[in-house]
Amino acid sequence: MTEALLQKAAHILQVNDLGNYTVPTHGLYPFQWNWDSCLTALGQSHLNEDRAWTEIETLFDHQWDDGMVPHIVFHKEDDGYFPGPGVWATNRPVPTSGITQPAVAGFAIKSLYDRSKDKAKAAERARALLPKVFKWHEWFYANRDPKGSGLVAIIHPWESGRDNSVDWDDAFSRVPTEGVAPFVRRDTQHADPAHRPTQAQYERYIWLVQTFRNLNWDNSKLHDASPFQIVDPGFNGILLRAVSEVAALASELGETKIAQASLAQLDRGIDALEGLWNDKLGQYTCYDRVADRLVDSPSIGGLLAAFAPIPSHRAAAIADTLNKQSQNCNFLVASHDPLDPNFDAKRYWRGPVWLIVNYMIANGLHVAGQTDIATRIDNDSLRLIETSGFAEYYDPITGEPCGGDQFTWTAAMVIEILNMSKAAA
Numbered sequence: 001m002t003e004a005l006l007q008k009a010a011h012i013l014q015v016n017d018l019g020n021y022t023v024p025t026h027g028l029y030p031f032q033w034n035w036d037s038c039l040t041a042l043g044q045s046h047l048n049e050d051r052a053w054t055e056i057e058t059l060f061d062h063q064w065d066d067g068m069v070p071h072i073v074f075h076k077e078d079d080g081y082f083p084g085p086g087v088w089a090t091n092r093p094v095p096t097s098g099i100t101q102p103a104v105a106g107f108a109i110k111s112l113y114d115r116s117k118d119k120a121k122a123a124e125r126a127r128a129l130l131p132k133v134f135k136w137h138e139w140f141y142a143n144r145d146p147k148g149s150g151l152v153a154i155i156h157p158w159e160s161g162r163d164n165s166v167d168w169d170d171a172f173s174r175v176p177t178e179g180v181a182p183f184v185r186r187d188t189q190h191a192d193p194a195h196r197p198t199q200a201q202y203e204r205y206i207w208l209v210q211t212f213r214n215l216n217w218d219n220s221k222l223h224d225a226s227p228f229q230i231v232d233p234g235f236n237g238i239l240l241r242a243v244s245e246v247a248a249l250a251s252e253l254g255e256t257k258i259a260q261a262s263l264a265q266l267d268r269g270i271d272a273l274e275g276l277w278n279d280k281l282g283q284y285t286c287y288d289r290v291a292d293r294l295v296d297s298p299s300i301g302g303l304l305a306a307f308a309p310i311p312s313h314r315a316a317a318i319a320d321t322l323n324k325q326s327q328n329c330n331f332l333v334a335s336h337d338p339l340d341p342n343f344d345a346k347r348y349w350r351g352p353v354w355l356i357v358n359y360m361i362a363n364g365l366h367v368a369g370q371t372d373i374a375t376r377i378d379n380d381s382l383r384l385i386e387t388s389g390f391a392e393y394y395d396p397i398t399g400e401p402c403g404g405d406q407f408t409w410t411a412a413m414v415i416e417i418l419n420m421s422k423a424a425a
């Protein structure tokens with residue numbers, strides 16, 4: 001069974017591999033996406049180490065001069081996706097989008113290095129990527145935390161990866177739609193519109209893109225100009241885990257300055273994260289910087305923070321919350337609490353399970369010693385694949401597949417989870 005799953009997963013990676021980068025799935029997402037690639041590299045590393053490094057190196061070849069790593073690299077033309085390079089107009093040699101995505105890269109390169117068989121070669125590639133990843137982290141703290149709070153804000157829902165989370169609803173209602181140029185969505189031609197964000201949300205996504213474009217994508221201006229500034233514990237949790245892995249890798253490779261600066265970022269971030277803890281919900285929650293208030297919303301962002309080196313009593317409380325959730329859904333982890341009235345089992349990030357988030361939560365909880373619940377999450381992930389194949393995401397109640405199929409990061413996570421549990425056994 002395991003062998004057959006591994007083979008199917010490897011086949012999907014191969015089908016979506018365009019040589020030096022991998023598309024998330026043909027049709028719906030025909031370019032290179034930032035966090036997709038870094039998570040994909042984890043799966044690739046078990047099949048072909050060299051290819052895994054290349055995936056991340058290709059992404060960093062398109063890092064901006066200011067340090068940002070864009071969320072999409074438009075390596076070639078494809079009319080099947082909206083908004084394409086013409087809408088972003090970022091004026092790059094190879095077109096890219098103008099916003100970023102969760103900073104998984106630091107975690108990914110440390111994992112690739114740790115598990116590499118040819119350590120000398122891996123050290124060479126890690127050493128070349130390390131300053132670039134560190135520069136991206138510095139970019140985050142300089143541009144998305146201008147007041148030095150220790151936590152960074154996203155300025156577009158697409159940056160979080162959780163495009164249409166309930167967490168954004170209030171803040172997003174402040175984003176206007178006047179002046180949005182007419183457009184034709186492509187996503188709903190590839191996937192069931194009932195599984196995707198709504199038209200009203202799309203108009204706001206595009207309003208933000210147009211506004212940032214009018215500011216020439218000058219990152220020193222975008223944060224303050226955005227009516228949408230959200231401090232997401234999941235996004236910060238990923239960044240902080242990456243920062244801690246960069247600190248460890250840098251110290252192993254003798255890059256003392258990067259190690260020390262990363263440890264300082266980590267300490268400040270972990271302290272500041274404490275301000276997002278919500279005892280009633282048993283998880284972290286978002287903070288709306290423009291409205292200056294915490295967002296009382298039980299979504300997966302506050303559980304995903306368990307990927308970071310948070311205090312052990314917080315990891316234990318998140319484990320309790322997940323245990324409670326397991327009584328209300330068949331497959332952990334729902335992207336929104338199934339008991340909340342806003343839960344929507346099939347619509348993108350308003351309820352469905354995503355294997356990449358499962359993997360990151362379980363990974364953090366394994367590290368924190370919360371083995372039972374972490375193993376339960378891993379097993380639920382594999383049960384979903386056996387029930388419904390390699391989908392983009394799944395209904396947490398019925399396990400039905402949603403969104404795109406033959407999905408790269410889902411396949412990569414299966415390879416990763418199976419190999420990790422083999423290694424732990």
Ligand code: DGY
Pocket residue numbers: 071082158163187
């Ligand atoms: C999309 O187009 O659905 C993406 O999530 C934006 O990156």
